[in-house]
Amino acid sequence: MDIVVGYINSPEGEAAVDQGIHEAKLRGGKMVVVHSMVGGGREDSEDYLRSAEAMARVEERIKAEGLDYCTHEYVRGQQPVDDIMEAVNTHDAELIVIGVRTRSATGKFLRGSNALEILHDATVPVLCVKRDVLETDED
Amino acid sequence: MDIVVGYINSPEGEAAVDQGIHEAKLRGGKMVVVHSMVGGGREDSEDYLRSAEAMARVEERIKAEGLDYCTHEYVRGQQPVDDIMEAVNTHDAELIVIGVRTRSATGKFLRGSNALEILHDATVPVLCVKRDVLETDED
DSSP: OOEEEEEOSSHHHHHHHHHHHHHHHHHTOOEEEEEEEOOTTSSOHHHHHHHHHHHHHHHHHHHHTTOOEEEEEEESSOOHHHHHHHHHHHHTOSEEEEEEOOOOTTSOTTTTOHHHHHHHHOSSOEEEEEOOTTSOOOO | OOEEEEEOSSHHHHHHHHHHHHHHHHHTOOEEEEEEEOOTTSSOHHHHHHHHHHHHHHHHHHHHTTOOEEEEEEESSOOHHHHHHHHHHHHTOSEEEEEEOOOOTTSOTTTTOHHHHHHHHOSSOEEEEEOOTTSOOOO
16 A cells, blocks of 8 residues: 655655655555645745755655655645645555654644644544654754 | 554544554564553542453454564553553564544644653654544544
């Protein structure tokens, strides 16, 4: 069965891709990578360029693993949760993989986050992955 | 690799067990079922009896699948997240599976829930599963 990975250009997004590769291998299905940008001027051209480069690197990693995959890059004013659920329905996916941030000093964590929206609305199981806290801090 | 399932006697708990069986088969590891009750008078004797019966049914289901498993029933005043993380560390588990409630009419969902605490503190990926919304409503 296929899986959907919610990708953002961040250490959490990379963690989601790593876990997604693991899950796609276990399940023998396609890895569907969804990259949402809101569009409508919310991001600048530098953001788009950096994201396109990041997605190209993600594709290279998945190809190197020999996995069947496809990508959806959405820039159409939807929230990430809507794009992810559309991909789940299109591919009849059995799993969503997303990156979540580690707890902040203020303990705010998931409040108001895209991750919480996805947990709210998902109709299939959601696998939440953190960046490897042992890695060098990149942000 | 082993997986840890956080079990509570509820439709969400049953959904976590179902998904846990699926994940344990995929991964070929042991299924570690953790059932936390706070103890210290927070639950009454009826609660303990019902939970013991529910756990016995869970064990029968896992046995019927032919899976390697073990159970930990904790009643010692800890929060579920602490019991789950102890089991993760003891078994060097690669995954936690928990049930989460569907969004409430008031949208409160995960706030202050055990699920959110587990998502906060987990050092391994957490798979969040909802009850099958197509099933008859039991609560």
